[in-house]
Amino acid sequence: MSVVMSKRRNFKALQLPLSPAPGTEPVPIRQAPSARRRNPALDSARHLGNAAATNNSALLTPESSMTQRHNLHKTLTNTLEKFEGTKEKLDGPLRQEDFKNLAELGMGNGGSVMKVQHIPTGIIMAKKIVLIDANPSVRKQILRELHITQSCDSRYIVSSFGAYILEPNICICMEFMDRGSFDGIYKRTGAIPIDVVGMVAANVLEGLLYLYDVHHIIHRDIKPSNILLNSKGEIMLVNEDS
Numbered sequence: 001m002s003v004v005m006s007k008r009r010n011f012k013a014l015q016l017p018l019s020p021a022p023g024t025e026p027v028p029i030r031q032a033p034s035a036r037r038r039n040p041a042l043d044s045a046r047h048l049g050n051a052a053a054t055n056n057s058a059l060l061t062p063e064s065s066m067t068q069r070h071n072l073h074k075t076l077t078n079t080l081e082k083f084e085g086t087k088e089k090l091d092g093p094l095r096q097e098d099f100k101n102l103a104e105l106g107m108g109n110g111g112s113v114m115k116v117q118h119i120p121t122g123i124i125m126a127k128k129i130v131l132i133d134a135n136p137s138v139r140k141q142i143l144r145e146l147h148i149t150q151s152c153d154s155r156y157i158v159s160s161f162g163a164y165i166l167e168p169n170i171c172i173c174m175e176f177m178d179r180g181s182f183d184g185i186y187k188r189t190g191a192i193p194i195d196v197v198g199m200v201a202a203n204v205l206e207g208l209l210y211l212y213d214v215h216h217i218i219h220r221d222i223k224p225s226n227i228l229l230n231s232k233g234e235i236m237l238v239n240e241d242s
Contacts, residue, residue, distance in 0.1 A: 090121060094164040094173060099127065105180075111169070115176060118161075125161055128172045132165075142170060149174075151215060156207035158228060158236045174238075178231050183224030200227060203235035211237075 098119050105113040111130040118125055130142060149160040149172060161173040179185065182200060186192050204227060211217040219237065226238045 090118070090161060094118075094162045094171075096164070096166050096171070099125075116173075118173075123161070124176045124178075126174045126176045128174060129166075129169050130172065132168050132170055145172070148215070148217065152211070154207065154210045154214075155234065156203055156210055156236055158238050175236075176230075177228035177234075177236065179229040181225045182227040182229065185229065186224070200235055204237060207237035 099116045100119055101114055101116055102124070103115040105115050105126060107113070111128055114127045114129065116125050116127045117123070130145075132142070133139065146163060149163070153159070158177065159175045161175070163170060163172045165171075204222065208219055208222075211219055222237075228236050228238060230236075
């Protein structure tokens with residue numbers, strides 16, 4: 001018995017166009033809003049503002065930068081004239097030619113620190129070298145550190161011998177702690193006994209209480225690298241970054 005295969009026919013050509021049903025309205029097609037037109041007045045104001053900013057930046061000429069540096073130098077000089085070290089009284093002002101560099105102790109946020117010898121007295125010191133910057137925030141930080149260094153007198157805070165200007169830097173001479181920082185000690189020796197840690201914590205707290213009670217200063221950078229020790233067993237805080 002044979003099977004008859006039906007042929008598929010294409011009826012698309014025979015379809016008649018359908019008219020929309022009565023009572024229905026075409027659905028509106030949403031179009032993207034056109035780009036907003038710029039306000040010429042706002043564009044002009046923005047252009048003038050940019051021009052003013054450009055003109056202000058143009059005013060920062062080398063001459064004005066030199067003027068700022070001169071004013072900063074004058075301010076620092078006046079401050080150093082009133083500066084008295086809290087560690088020991090030295091005969092005469094500190095001068096660069098009176099120091100002999102011995103070793104580099106490290107680099108900090110504010111500058112480098114050198115181990116030096118004060119030749120006239122033979123005293124070993126730690127000399128912090130800070131770049132003099134015309135930036136107002138940096139200038140304020142330098143003056144604040146000088147003030148704190150001058151005013152602090154505590155066995156729990158590293159003392160200072162004074163400071164002097166060595167263009168383009170200012171050098172602050174501090175008490176040298178020959179055992180280094182707390183982080184350096186535990187990196188060399190490993191785990192530290194709990195009684196030693198307790199002694200360090202007690203001294204740090206004494207230093208913090210002194211700074212707050214006497215000078216209304218909150219030390220905001222307590223970390224092992226800012227806790228120094230010497231061979232006498234003294235534990236002191238570095239008061240920088242306060």
